[in-house]
Amino acid sequence: MGTSGYIDVMRVIARSTLRKFWERHPDAEQPLRAWHSEAEKAEWRIPGDIERDYPSASIVGGNRVVFNVCGNKYRLVVKVLYAFGVAYIRFIGKHGDYDRIDVETI
Numbered sequence: 001m002g003t004s005g006y007i008d009v010m011r012v013i014a015r016s017t018l019r020k021f022w023e024r025h026p027d028a029e030q031p032l033r034a035w036h037s038e039a040e041k042a043e044w045r046i047p048g049d050i051e052r053d054y055p056s057a058s059i060v061g062g063n064r065v066v067f068n069v070c071g072n073k074y075r076l077v078v079k080v081l082y083a084f085g086v087a088y089i090r091f092i093g094k095h096g097d098y099d100r101i102d103v104e105t106i
Contacts, residue, residue: 009040009041009042009043009085010039010040010041010042010043010044010080010085010086010087011040011085011086011087012036012039012040012087012089013086013087013088013089014089015036017089017092018032018033018035018036018089018092021074021092021093025074027070027073028069028070028073028074028092031069031070032069032076032092035067035069035076038053039078039087044080044082044085044087045082045083046082047059047065047080047082050065050080054067056068060103060104061104062079062103062104062105063079063080063081063082064077064078064079064080064090064103064104064106065077065078065079065080066098066103069092072095073094073095074092074093074094074095075091075092075093075094075095075098076089076091076092077089077090077091077092077098077101077103077106078090090106091103091106
């Protein structure tokens, strides 16, 4: 824990979800690997920290953040618990599949 009382880096749960997705969609592998690597090194303490690092990300209700992957072909939904330094992968899928979920509760 850093001097500010917050965790210094993020813990992403679970990388295996990303891996399973890129095994079915190889074009997503490099973007998802890059996102994972960046997220694990990130110091996201407030939603604005994510907006700074990912201007195209959408901050939505329920502590969810939506990231565009592969030029918005895929969507990655992550629930972020800022004070604990944890990012839970809640959904990764095609844009059309994303349109059928409730992003704030998934």
